[in-house]
Amino acid sequence: MTADKVTVSLLDYGAGNVRSVRNAITSLGYAIKDVATPGDIDAAEVIIFPGVGSFGNAMDTLEGKGYTEPLKAYLAANRPFFGICLGMQTLFESSEESPEHKGLGIIPGAVTQFDSSQVSVPHIGWNGAIQHRRSHVIDSLDKDDVVYFVHSYRALPTAANKDWVLSTTTYGEPGASEFISAVQKGNVVACQFHPEKSGGVGLKLLESFLKDRGVDGGSQAPVPVAEGVRTVLRKRLVACLDVRTNDAGDLVVTKGDQYAVREEATDGQTKGVVRNLGKPVELSERYYREGADEITFLNITSFRQEVLDDAPMLQVLEKASEKIFVPLTVGGGIRAYTDGNGRHYSALEVAARYFRAGADKISLGSDAVYAAEAYMKDAQLSGTSAIEQISKVYGRQAVVISVDPRRVYVASPEEAPTHTCLHLPHAPGPEGQQYAWYQCTVRGGREGRDVDAVQLVRACEALGAGEILLNCIDMDGQKQGFDLALVKSVMAAVSIPVIASSGAGAVEHFSQVFKETNVQAALAAGIFHKHLVEISDVKKHLTEQGIAARVVGVVDTPCASDTRL
Template sequence: MGSFLLKAEGEESLGKVTLLDYGAGNVRSVRNAIRRLGYALKEVQRPEDILAADRIVFPGVGAFEQAMGVLARRGYIEPLKEYIQAGRPFLGICLGLQLLFEGSEENGGVEGLGLVPGRVTAFDPAAGLPVPHIGWNDLLQKKASRLLQPVGEQRVYFVHTYRAVPDAANADWVLATSEYGGEFVSALKCGEVHATQFHPEKSGAAGLDILRAFLDASEADLALEPALPSSNGHARGLAKRVIACLDVRANDAGDLVVTKGDQYDVRETVGGKEVRNLGAPVELAQRYFAEGADEVTFLNITGFRDFPLSDLPMLEVLRRASEGIFVPLTVGGGIRGFTDGQGVRHSALDVAAEYFRSGADKVSIGTEAVDAAEAYLRTGERTGESAIEQISWAYGAQAVVVSIDPRRVFVADPADTPHPTVATAAFGPHGEAYCWWQCTVRGGREGRDIDAVELARAVEALGAGEILLNCIDTDGQNSGFDTELVAAVAGAVSIPVIASSGAGRPEHFSEVFARTRASAALAAGIFHRREVPIGAVKAHMAAAGIPTRM
């Protein structure tokens, strides 16, 4: 673990950092991390601010074409190239690394800044791995660097669909690579110019130490060449993620609380039938960050969703959480287009943008995704109007999670239904040996004539980057994930799938990873009630040989 020593609040600033924010995605976490390390921030407002900077951090989030377009319209390209070519202190993050290359095949082909040889290409689907590449992966350092010295053997957090590959032409730039269906560039270094494909601001304590190494470096420090780390023998590669989920809603007094119910009923079964209160959202999320959760998900189940942009309490939860939680935050609930009380129409993109600005890294879409999938399956055409399409175009597929809430429907014979079925080991009430999973909306209260596999394939085609797969049948049962459901959906799509609903013991996590292609597993109540520690889950996974971020 890195030193994680943070500057005391109220102390004098250690210096000023210029942030190049072109207006896409969540850069609040980068700002919070820099401030937490004791530095003041200056925002680039005009081209001359770039050349006047002492050190620049460029957190690129979103799509390649959109980013280059904004840089061009604001007149930033030439001063930025001049600044970097002069070898002045620069740190590009994620898309901030990719834009340094000659171009990208994203968006049909777009030219980049042309400072590093090579082009950015999509991960090869022939490798059979889920794409986007989301989660905690290892670094293989190619040369010594103070920037990566705090990492050691720890993993760092990635979320991207496109990558650059190392070759002879860019070898002088490549600081580190990672493995995912082949080797890709995970960090660059040339003098004082650095860039990372991963997100330091989302990589926990080690990530903050990486930012500190860049911000604090003096000329004497830069002359040092620490030794390269050696392998410690842990299971390498992309780790399977453990996600803590917080269902957030207003109680009868109007306060936001974390709650959890059985079969979606969140009220106490005895007494005053009050909303079950398991803690305050921000404090509980901070506990999970400290305990080692790989991600934190907030699912907004309050009535504020009628007018999502008026949902000031939930936006404030995100803002406060992002101040001290340096792993990815996902928010779901109300991510859709709507007309407010004044008759003004707001698009799903408007709503998502506000959540991103407030600290979310990903948004989760539920009912609207089912509506969009049904329309797509009827016509076979993308309209560009759905929330999935709008948000993935602006922010990238990796920013869009689709939440699926299915329930089992048993049949005696596959011919009894037009939906694809599986042979199940859990027979139906009348001995039925087959089942399919009907998708539901509105908290499981309304069923639709579309199955989970069909829905998953449709939302992938529309641009979703990840699926959060719940299960009404196992929710709250603590008997384990529905591995038949997870295997069916994860085997039908090429995007990552998060298994949800049913975990009760550490071995349930290891089981779903061993039996299915799930990329992550999520739990709520057992973590809230301290029945199962996150550390115990990860220890069991590591002992089973599952790549795990410890």
């Protein structure tokens, strides 16, 4: 840190992944001081407020710690402030997410929910920003830069808050309402997106703010915006790492746990060694550099152990988040459990530990199936499931459901009257059956349940999940492409975003799934680990096919569907 750099006061109220914000600030050479008392707010040189979670929980915490009034006074005095995501939403008067709670009331207007009948909610992924006023903060970005969003609620531009609007973003088809993506008045700046998760673009934006602490020399002149200008949400490419312990006790990236994970022994006698495709931290850093839009860690053996004792996996997250500034998801055994000493841990406590280690989203597998089964009995919310607990505190965007189905072939839909059967003439069963329902599995694919994939995702959405990671055991490792029929059926069943997984073997498989299903993201693992397909080649192919994708390291060519990026 150089002597002329200020110390950043971080308003960390204890919810969600703030480690990435810390790492982003320190990577830029700034020291951090945590706001621990109301007096720390008045003493701050500059405050960054990385709001994560639900609006009501955030306002309750601010009030409970005595921060509300000192923060209002700090903002009213036009002192340097940068709010992120919920940190921006709290500046408004209220939010539909928690109608009984008042916001800080600095900006006129209410925060409202996206219309799930028009778009998938939450709004997750890389999108652009339409600049409405000059500001050294946002002037640092190129017009083609995109940033990372993950939110279910947004603030709309109005005549009353017009003087605050720095940029807007559109989500949905042409004609969709635009929402406020960044605000600024004087030294008070905030954004709906996550700069700490927006790669080099986001780091550049943070540096621009911290360098001058929001001071804009009085220049926040309007920027003309042409009629019909809009932004387009990019299709995401997710790199997945199946992580397990090898015989020496080290974490390695290997094949999914439902498959053979050992290399054959050369002597034909011993059992061989666990297949090692790389070290998780090193491999994840490689994918970040190559342009992966998100990275997912699946801890495929943690369901056999006490999750909070899994220090190596927590350390992987901590180390990875130091250098990776795109979203990180972690899954594997995140559930309520009782340890050997009789101490009970709720799923919320377990998830909290992973969020604090650097995870942005939590992936639930087996536990989600059990929760869905309980919900389907009477369609009543119990408030006790991991999905409900985590989404209530951290927001539904923090909960991903990993669906692991396998085909159960039948001669006709009448043979499975309680399940959604799909017609699969292109992939008949062992006896020539042309219909199948997709049975959900638990325990790493070892046990089947009497729940199909469509039933599961509907129930999980009702419980509060924010995203579906859709696998297919029959397609995994086959390199024949994604199960398009399954993806289409799940997309039709829910309004939350879906990530297609299992089966990719060529760049064409990614453009195919995006074009034929309109899925929001696609995931792959082994083909990236082994360099069979390169992330950069997938991005290049998608762009050539007119599919909006974030391209790192080159000028991002506008796609056919874009009118402004």
